Amino acid sequence: MPEICPTCGLPKEICVCEEIAQEQQKVKVYSQQRTFGKSVTVVEGMNEEQVNLEETASKLKKKLACGGTVKEGRIELQGNHEAKVKDLLIDMGFSSDMIEVE
Template structure:
C-alpha cells in the first residue's frame, strides 16, 4: 500500500501540496550592492514548509552558474541574476504573476 499525504489525503504519487504551495507564494527578487561594489540577487518570500528552499537554491545556483546561500529564509545569489532567476522560478512551477522584480539598487 502506498503512503498517503497527511495534508491532502492523496497518495504521495498524486500529492498536490507542493504545487499549491508554489502558486500561493508572493516572491520578491531584488538587487543589493555589497562590499566593493559587487551585486547580489536576493529572493524573498519562499516561506512554505512544503517547499525545500535549499533545493530551490541548489537548482538556481546550477542553472545560473553562480554562488549562493540561504540566509534568514532568503536565497542570496552572487551577481546580477534577477531576470534569469525569475525565468527559472517560473520553470520550477512558481506563478509568474506572484514574482515581482525590483531592479533599482
C-alpha cells in the same frame, strides 16, 4: 508501503501540495551591492513550510552557474540575475503574477 502526505492524504509520488503552494507564493526578487562592489540577487517571500528553500536554491544555482546560500528564509545568489531568476521560477511552477522584480 508508500509514504502518505499529511496535508492531502495522497501518496507522496502524486502529491500536489507543493505545486499548489508554489503558485500562491508572493515572491520578491531584487539585487543588493555588498562590500567590495559584489552584487547579490535576493529571492524572498517564500514560505519555508510549503516550499523547500534548499532544493529551490540548488536548482537556481545549477541553472545560473553561480554560488549562493539560504539565509533567514531567503535565497541569496552571487551576481546580478534578476531577469533570469524570474524566468527560472516560472519554469519551476511559480506564478508569474506573484513574482515581483525590483
